[in-house]
Amino acid sequence: MVIITAGMIGVGKTTLTGMLADHLGTKAFFEPVGDNPVLPLYYSDPKQYGFLLQIYFLNKRFAMIKQALADDNNILDRSIYEDALFTKENNAEGNISDTELSVYLKLLDNMMSELDQLPKKAPDLLVYANSDFETILYRIKKRGRDYEQIDSHPELESYYYKMWSAYQKWFDEYDVSPKIKIDLQKYNLEDPKNVETVLGQVDDALSQIRPTDSISNAI
Numbered sequence: 001m002v003i004i005t006a007g008m009i010g011v012g013k014t015t016l017t018g019m020l021a022d023h024l025g026t027k028a029f030f031e032p033v034g035d036n037p038v039l040p041l042y043y044s045d046p047k048q049y050g051f052l053l054q055i056y057f058l059n060k061r062f063a064m065i066k067q068a069l070a071d072d073n074n075i076l077d078r079s080i081y082e083d084a085l086f087t088k089e090n091n092a093e094g095n096i097s098d099t100e101l102s103v104y105l106k107l108l109d110n111m112m113s114e115l116d117q118l119p120k121k122a123p124d125l126l127v128y129a130n131s132d133f134e135t136i137l138y139r140i141k142k143r144g145r146d147y148e149q150i151d152s153h154p155e156l157e158s159y160y161y162k163m164w165s166a167y168q169k170w171f172d173e174y175d176v177s178p179k180i181k182i183d184l185q186k187y188n189l190e191d192p193k194n195v196e197t198v199l200g201q202v203d204d205a206l207s208q209i210r211p212t213d214s215i216s217n218a219i
Contacts, residue, residue, distance in 0.1 A: 007129030050095030
């Protein structure tokens with residue numbers, strides 16, 4: 001079984017992914033952030049590096065989803081299915097031209113067509129991590145990546161809010177696989193009791209997908 005996690009930066013998605021992987025005894029594919037040479041450049045000059053960043057992420061996410069769908073029992077921290085969300089927002093912000101967006105979307109279509117040729121064509125479950133916007137800002141500040149901070153880059157607050165709003169719509173429209181929403185504002189993963197609750201919610205969702213299997217055999 002393949003699970004994908006999704007959600008805004010700062011929401012706790014990567015922490016959730018690691019906990020799910022440990023809980024289910026499977027491999028986690030983490031989004032390439034720390035070793036991404038383009039991301040700091042993008043935050044310093046999004047209009048110059050917007051298209052390069054999206055192509056970088058698209059290439060990485062395509063490789064990750066191909067490997068995950070080809071293997072058994074994986075969890076992906078963000079995936080190709082939400083990649084266009086960022087590219088379209090960058091286009092709306094003027095960071096990516098209409099021509100660049102068109103090139104990107106055609107490349108994405110080609111990649112999705114290739115995925116359709118695999119024996120397993122889609123993930124089994126989307127786990128969407130959600131929180132209110134103020135909590136997102138607090139957690140972004142707390143994790144302390146300089147290029148993400150609105151104190152030094154005030155324009156980022158507007159961008160973050162637009163992405164947060166776009167994610168709500170994206171989740172509502174997502175139909176590639178079964179999906180659940182996890183409230184990581186209510187269930188802060190720093191509290192072990194909340195971790196148990198959240199893992200139980202995912203277990204319940206998996207039991208609905210594979211009702212004849214135990215969770216330990218489902219993934």
